[in-house]
């Protein structure tokens with residue numbers, strides 16, 4: 001694992017964009033994209049750049065069950081607003097949260113990923129070490145699936161909703177196996193609330209209780225965090 005400790009999320013977003021730009025210029029065509037507040041500084045750099053995305057395909061990690069794409073809290077809406085409206089891609093995939101049959105949607109999503117192997121996967125991380133919505137205890141060998149969100153995740157994500165009761169109770173998300181099949185992975189984490197998860201991810205044992213810890217087994221992972229998220233790491237990681 002390569003660990004880059006940036007001064008703050010602005011610098012971290014710029015570093016993440018440098019990495020994406022380099023990979024795209026070197027031929028990466030399929031990008032795995034993520035939502036949440038963490039990648040916002042990356043997307044700001046992206047939309048302000050002259051990078052042409054018309055040849056790129058994106059596959060997003062997850063979507064809430066029950067939210068339509070025009071719902072401002074949906075991940076469809078987030079991606080349009082933060083990236084796709086300003087940088088049109090050739091093709092974009094996000095799980096269909098309005099599906100009547102999540103298990104069929106999950107199978108179809110696995111097929112999409114199989115046909116479009118991901119060159120570079122972007123990840124954020126939850127405070128409990130979850131990646132996408134793969135919560136602690138999720139088997140490592142799983143593909144796209146419907147997941148019941150934990151109380152902690154519902155609480156953490158309620159800041160984006162008017163009322164905690166409005167937060168969906170489940171989501172469709174890529175599994176750890178889909179994520180691990182990507183050629184390269186970049187995980188971003190900012191703020192002290194992520195410090196414990198980052199320490200466990202990088203220095204802790206590989207365990208399904210900390211979903212991101214599986215990344216230790218991937219051959220090409222870069223973790224970009226700010227000083228606050230890196231504060232519990234061993235000194236050797238602090239550049």
Ligand SMILES: N[C@@H]1[C@@H](O)[C@H](O)[C@@H](COP(=O)(O)O)O[C@@H]1O
Nearest residue numbers: 035036037038124125126132133
């Ligand atoms: N499904 C998303 C994750 O993909 C994201 O990494 C996490 C952290 O979000 P934030 O970046 O807002 O801290 O939140 C959600 O649970």
